[in-house]
Amino acid sequence: MGKTTLKDVGDYVGVSAKTVSNVVNNTGWVGDELKERVHRAIVELGYRPNAAARQLRSGRSGMIALALPDLAQPYFAELASAVVRAAAARSITVLINQTNGDFEAERRIADGVGIPVMDGVILSALALTARDLTHREDSMPIVLLGEHIGESAFPHVAVDSAKAAEAATNHLLASGRRRIAAIGAQSDAPRETADLRLAGYRAALAGAGITPDPTLVAFVNEFQRADGVAAMKGLLANGADFDAVFAFNDLLALGAMHTLISRGIRVPEDVAVIGFDDIEEGRFATPPLTSISPDKDAIAHAALDLLLDAGKPDPTRTVAAQSLETTIPFQIAKRASA
Template sequence: MGVSLKDVAQLAGVSVKTVSNVVNNFPHITPATRARVQRAIDDLGYRPNMTARHLRKGRTGIIALAVPELGNPYFAEVAGAVIDAAARHEHTVLLDHTAGLRENEVLVSQGFRSHVIDGLLLSPIELESEDLLARPAGPPMVLLGEREYDAPYDHIAIDNVAAARAAVRHLLALGRRRIAFIGARRESARQPAHQRLRGWREEITASGAVPQESLVVATDGYGRRDGASAMAALLDRGERPDALFAYNDTVAIGAMRLLAERGLRVPEDVAVVGFDDIEESRYGAVSLTTVAPDKAAIAALAVECLVERIAAPASAEPPAPRRIHPGYELVVRESTGNLPVRHRRGRGA
């Protein structure tokens, strides 16, 4: 049998109600009483029954996190941070994998598993604004990721244009002038790849140069193979860059492998910057300079927004949708020829 509130109350010499007030951090408990109850809790090893607590409020204590690809290191790291953040709010996380397919994202956003969750964190790739506007009433939802939407939901995303400009500014400061961009997409301009490409263009233009569109390569995906294939295509058509800004770290790592196979050195021949600061970027034969989104802040802000909306009374006027920009850093490593250093950027909403 587990330890009950009654057991704690008997040991502390107080009422069950007093123990409940201490456990729920209610005010108006004297410090001496609170300390006596806490000692009893510690001595008995009491743990609140979170399931019962949530059920009394008509909730399950479960939130869902839906991401495009759990095998992608960035999403795996964000998922871990979300689980940690949710635990601090006494919630369990149900993970869902959409494969980045619109039909799956629509299914998840419009109520799939809504009977078992209190709220949804969704990181979409192909979902459109009209899909979100057509969403029926259901559990609260918060959006993650850099794709832009005109929809009434909280959205947690770093400023992709500013982050991309910081990456390209670093390469320009090194004297690089033929800076390629790998990872462009052919779809909607709301995609994060287009925002990062926009940052590439804006920073090169601001330097007084003309962006060389022949150095832009679109990819079908964002994995290592895509990066290697894109770099091979660039070199095969005679477009030798002296620097590369890749859509993400896995694309950059694939491109770096191809450069090595072609006898080109990083950073001596081609300096490389990625995006995401996945763990792998720190431990390659040549460590990767990268834009590092604050994943812990992204997770914490997303969970806080969702928990706030879950807890809001149905009769209350909900807060206006928020667009929150967590911070990021440019982490300089060996792939651009410098000793490790961090340049902070982009904090705030």
């Protein structure tokens, strides 16, 4: 079988080769539904453009960088997979970099140091600030992920952590729980995610007429399983009276749930548990973990669209005047733990 062409893809979808070219090169205007059909056809037919010719025509390399804090974290690994899938549908190669949340590592990526010529970078920063990014030494487009950066002159894709945390806590309240512990507060930077989720938890309690009990808030150093174990052990050792737990990510929830079950405390009969991120591991826990489920594929597609369409800041507009944040929807994945 010969090499798949633009015309082959167009015939498969029922559109012209020019329309397929517009989707591949992100030019012209193509509706979202048709664009998605073309992307699926590209993957199914195995279409691969001539990279050299494409770069000459478009001035693009066909490569982007994705920089994430910790690929050992299932959420970031699953997000990276979503970005790679979305990029492949656009015939784009992704160079993945792990920064460990280190300031210098994030700065090098933002400045394009040590990486080949790219069409842009998608960065989930934990150490860089908006001020740091205004002094970048590279002009390649950049799109930011997560809560840390806040307002900046660059496009930004995030889930509304406060609203999602409020929804998680309200889910527990709706099941009749009233003594809800929170695991994941942090006292050291970076703590934007923890602060937003703590604010959402408190807002839900206040909305139910419940005064937040500071003894039910457990602090952690990191969002890892072991931190969830330690936090739950601390709550139990202190004699905290609770009938539910909202953990600020799924790894904390899994660690907390492991400790509860090992102590003979039934989940959800005695203590309901809800997490955040909806990682695959949680679906196979015992019991399966209820979790806030951000749309990871939507995050990937939104970040790529912003990177290819409007990755550069507009220097003629102030940060306050710019509407650059894309908020991604979430839902509650309801399972047996809560």
